[in-house]
Amino acid sequence: MKSEELFKEALNLFPMGVNSPVRYYSPIPVMFKRGMGSKIFDVNDKQYIDYSLGFGPMILGHANEGIVRIMNEQIDKGILFGSITENEIQLGKIIKNSVKSIEMMRFTNSGTEATMHAMRLARGYTKKNLILKMEGGYHGAHDYSLIKSGSGTMTFGKPSSDGVPEEISKTVVVGQYNDKESIENIFKKYGNNIAAVITEPILGNIGVINPENDFLPFLREITEKHSSLLIFDEVITGFRFGFGAYQDIINIKPDITTMGKIIGGGMPIGLFGAGEEIMKNISPYGDVYEAGTFSGNPLSMATGIAALNTLKGKNYNYINNYAKRMEKSLNDIINDYKINGSVNRAYSMFQIFFNDRKVNSYGIAKNSDAGKFKRMFDQLLKKGIYVPPSQFETQFISFAHDDNDLQKTMDAYDTVLKCL
Numbered sequence: 001m002k003s004e005e006l007f008k009e010a011l012n013l014f015p016m017g018v019n020s021p022v023r024y025y026s027p028i029p030v031m032f033k034r035g036m037g038s039k040i041f042d043v044n045d046k047q048y049i050d051y052s053l054g055f056g057p058m059i060l061g062h063a064n065e066g067i068v069r070i071m072n073e074q075i076d077k078g079i080l081f082g083s084i085t086e087n088e089i090q091l092g093k094i095i096k097n098s099v100k101s102i103e104m105m106r107f108t109n110s111g112t113e114a115t116m117h118a119m120r121l122a123r124g125y126t127k128k129n130l131i132l133k134m135e136g137g138y139h140g141a142h143d144y145s146l147i148k149s150g151s152g153t154m155t156f157g158k159p160s161s162d163g164v165p166e167e168i169s170k171t172v173v174v175g176q177y178n179d180k181e182s183i184e185n186i187f188k189k190y191g192n193n194i195a196a197v198i199t200e201p202i203l204g205n206i207g208v209i210n211p212e213n214d215f216l217p218f219l220r221e222i223t224e225k226h227s228s229l230l231i232f233d234e235v236i237t238g239f240r241f242g243f244g245a246y247q248d249i250i251n252i253k254p255d256i257t258t259m260g261k262i263i264g265g266g267m268p269i270g271l272f273g274a275g276e277e278i279m280k281n282i283s284p285y286g287d288v289y290e291a292g293t294f295s296g297n298p299l300s301m302a303t304g305i306a307a308l309n310t311l312k313g314k315n316y317n318y319i320n321n322y323a324k325r326m327e328k329s330l331n332d333i334i335n336d337y338k339i340n341g342s343v344n345r346a347y348s349m350f351q352i353f354f355n356d357r358k359v360n361s362y363g364i365a366k367n368s369d370a371g372k373f374k375r376m377f378d379q380l381l382k383k384g385i386y387v388p389p390s391q392f393e394t395q396f397i398s399f400a401h402d403d404n405d406l407q408k409t410m411d412a413y414d415t416v417l418k419c420l
Contacts, residue, residue: 061400
């Protein structure tokens, strides 16, 4: 098999053969070579219906004609100049006009960079040291976020990472998502020194966990009360549910917002943004340093412009309803076969949890049956359905998915879940 041969080579080059831990799964990860619409194809030319979508960015599907055209045009013009370009201005204006809380922004190369700089900005602006994050919340792979994090670190059973100095871990306190009492207790103890609370408004790197009991309005209130900032990490949710940020759907204005994934049209990108008063603390305006050789590069900016201009004309009800139909069908199958499990969904993203309890917290999510999920993943793969390979990731719908995809997917799930 070509995949096996290539993976043997990869093992000699990269730790466990991969360049990001969530890409590894036993026995051998599928190697993909191309994508078109809702489908991806492996090196052996087998076709799969894709619900990973590059872990979220490919909301328009693979090889979208408009994005490919713009990308090729920009490649012909040049891909890196080390100076400001008109593309940055155009994409920045689209985002500023679409997200109420963002008056100024800085583009980065990834969501990880965006959250790292957002935390530094919060500390520099407030002159406080502590960051409060949610247990199971994932904000990239830098030291300040790898404290009780989700996603790949949970998959491998490590809620934190070796190599993070104790001195840094002492600057991050961990609260419980959807648990107001845990947050109140932290503020009672550390409130005078909390620079910011950072959270995904919907947890998306531990499956999908929705906010409950006015938890997000509560975070807005308690941060304002203690002169702390509220950071919404919308790397996943930005432009996923509608044309703009989730914060505007729920009418909560954070102090700092981070984004990534969709806003780059499939190219590496991230951003952090806020009101002018906060953003003018960034160098060279202020003393909070941030930089990046590839930040705002013309190619990522061009594909981002193309993606957002295309999304502006889309009816998001299409992908949201597709996911809603999948949720109902999956729950019906789970109930018919008397499986301990349920589906969590937020608009066009969802995940199956093999758990006999409603999953609304990190503690419950981590006790889901990851082994059963892996068996499901393996069987779906054989049937040409590709989902993220971890219980603690999220499945996504694109505008390229159609009713034929849905029927094939549900037929596959029915057969696989019956076996489970």
